[in-house]
Amino acid sequence: MWTGPSRLTPFIPLVEHLHEAVCLETTDGGEAVVNAAWIALFGGALGLEPLQQVVSPLAWGTAFAAFEDTVSVQARVAARRGAAVVSAAETLTTSDGRTLEWEHAPVFTRGVLAAHLWRFRDATRQRLLEESVRQSQRLNTVGRLAGGIAHDFNNLLTAVVGYCDLLDTQFDHGDPRRFDLHEIRNAAMRAASLTRQLLAFSRRQIMQPExxxxxxxxxxxxxxxxxxxxxxxxxxxxxxxxxxxxxxxxxxxxxxxxxxxxxxxxxxxxxxxxxxxxxxxxxxxxxxxxxxxxxxxxxxxxxxxxxxxxxxxxxxxxxxxxxxxxxxxxxxxxxxxxxxxxxxxxxxxxxxxxxxxxxxxxxxxQYLEPVVDSAAPLAVLERRVATPSGPAVVLVVEDEASVLRLVRRVLEAEGLVVLSAQDAEEALLLHQQHVGTIDLLLTDVVMPGMNGLQLAAKVSAGRPEIRVLFMSGYADNAAVQRDIIDAGRPFLQKPFAPDRLTTRVKDVLG
Incomplete structure (x- = not known):
């Protein structure tokens, strides 16, 4: 039962039920009462019990000892006792690395200062979470920037590597210009390695999990x-x-x-x-x-x-x-x-x-249960049918003009008929206007507006026999990874060489 100074009595229930560490003391700082949370935060001392009147130095002793600069904290407490205004919350760091928020509030009764209320709160976990969120947001922002740059670079490198390989076929084996060409190609492949690391950081790399x-x-x-x-x-x-x-x-x-x-x-x-x-x-x-x-x-x-x-x-x-x-x-x-x-x-x-x-x-x-394949609705895209006589027709969709020209040139050199489009809308128009068979849709995954997955679904609705080959340098979102890579659909990763392109196209055409 509380038997301390009567002027503190009205505030004892408040001290008892607050979750923060609380110390209530008389106006002269001579006597005090603390709650259980105070003792839990700073540790107990002989004679210090929750809701028991003690002299203030006993209540504050373990609190001051928690900080390396004890003298500075004592001076700040003394200064706040002399100020009859509510203090702003302040942050202190204990000797063992905890982050504590504390504040002082003078308590008035009928306009007269009756007591001082001190509150401490352990904010260590909250500050760690806030810092974790800030770092995550910063890394996500940088990651999006890095992923976008890497995506554009992969398109450019596809063109560089591709045209290097096309030029290489036009020189004799002993031509010294081939060495220069190979150096250009090697530099492009080193750049491709760099973009793969950027894509890994940005969490947009194509992955093949198992x-x-x-x-x-x-x-x-x-x-x-x-x-x-x-x-x-x-x-x-x-x-x-x-x-x-x-x-x-x-x-x-x-x-x-x-x-x-x-x-x-x-x-x-x-x-x-x-x-x-x-x-x-x-x-x-x-x-x-x-x-x-x-x-x-x-x-x-x-x-x-x-x-x-x-x-x-x-x-x-x-x-x-x-x-x-x-x-x-x-x-x-x-x-x-x-x-x-x-x-x-x-x-x-x-x-x-x-x-x-x-x-x-x-x-x-940890892997605990089989991964459910949620991409069944698009399984129709992988139907195989007999290829009609005559050259196969390929609808190529790529928003990077240099890559589109390269793919068209390589495939036409292989005797294929190529319909080319720079976006999904143009591809849908070609699909609707072409009266004959289209054997293969070769589409980039990440494009402005409609992406490759959405385009494939629309084209396959009108041409259920069409085969689809996706190409991309990165996964723009989880659905791309799940609905293409994880589902085992035909895929060509950028940057690619011309021979890799023709091999993959022929594999899909069967």
Whole structure:
């Protein structure tokens, strides 16, 4: 039962029922009462009990001790006691790294100052969530920009590679100009590799997922990793014996692991230890919300090294594309890992400090049940029928003019009849006006207005016998990945060479 100063009595129920840590004290700061949340936040002291009158120094003792700069916090409390106005909320950081929000409110009774009310709230988790959301939004914005640039570059590189190959056939084997041409082509292919990394970061890369036993896959990588890391770095790999399956693109998961390993190697030029561990863990609802992934069983791949580690500024920018502390590196290692994992439905965490090495955790949803194929309505697009006599007719739809001209030239050289359109609307008009058979629709996936999937559905409604081959450099959204790649529909990835184009077209035509 409360037996303290009568002027505090009316406010005791408020102190008792507030969820925040609360200290109510007399106007002179001599006596105080705290609630259970205060003791839970700052720890107890001998003689300090919830809702019991104590001297203020006893109530504040453990609170002041929670901060490194105790004198500064004491001075701020004293200054606020002397101000008979409500203070703005302020943020303090404790010695153990917690973020606390606190505020002071003078309590008046009939216009007379009756008490001081102090409230502290642990905002650590909220601040971490806010920072996680800000970083996610920033990376998504950069990712959309990177994906758009990479898409345009893939179209340009398709034209560069294609015309290089066409020119190559016009020179004699010993012609020195062929060397120059090959250098141009090689540069274009290196640029294509760069765009693939950008697309991986932006989560718009074409993926071909399957059931992958991560532990088994990593168990087959020691020799390759040893060659990558060199003799100075010892590689240690561990994982469960009964496997850890995920539904992902195995090539992309390998790329992520190799990217992290390469970063670790570069961070340890004098040698060190690279550890890769696979484990099955549970992600609860709270952590799943912070990581922006689904809760439940996950496969965790931990890649750690004992290198020099990163400071806070480097850590904050580690996932930004083209950020690097080791020029002439491209700065796409961690961004690529981030994009691959996020596109697979997982999450990445990064922990590092100067002198303590770096630890990266990849969390991927564990494979538990078969993936349902929801793309059955478009299955009609893959019907095979006998090809009529005479050259096959191909309707090509591509919004990049240079690629459209290249495809038309290559296919006509193979004896095919080509109808070409730069967008879906023009393609639909050709489809309606052409009185004969159209054997194949070769369409880009990502186009202004109607996309390739929508176009294929409309054309197939009027020509159920038509075959469809999709081409693209990236997946604009989840439906493209699901309805084309995951459904096993014919697909041609940009940039492509002329011989790859003709081979794929002939395969689909049968």
């Amino acid at each position: 059931i992958v036993d991560v532990a088994m896959m990593l168990g087959e990588m020691p020799k390759m990793l040893a060659r990558l890391m060199g003799e100075q770095v010892r590689v240690e790999i561990s994982g469960p014996d009964d496997g850890a399956e995920v539904f992902a693109d195995p090539g992309q998961i390998e790329q992520a692991v190799f990217s992290l390993a390469a970063n670790a190697r570069d961070a340890m030029p004098e040698g060190g230890i690279l550890r890769i561990e696979v484990a099955r863990v549970q992600v609860d609802d709270r952590r799943a919300e912070a990581l922006d992934m689904r809760s439940g069983p996950v496969v965790q791949i931990t890649v750690s090294d004992n290198g020099p580690g990163m400071d806070e500024a480097t850590l904050a920018s580690a996932f930004d594309p083209f950020f690097t502390t080791r020029p002439p590196a491209q700065g796409l290692g961690l961004p690529t890992v981030y994009g691959i994992v996020r596109q697979t439905g997982g999450a990445v965490t990064l922990d590092s400090a100067p002198g303590q090495g770096t630890r990266v955790e990849i969390l991927l949803p």
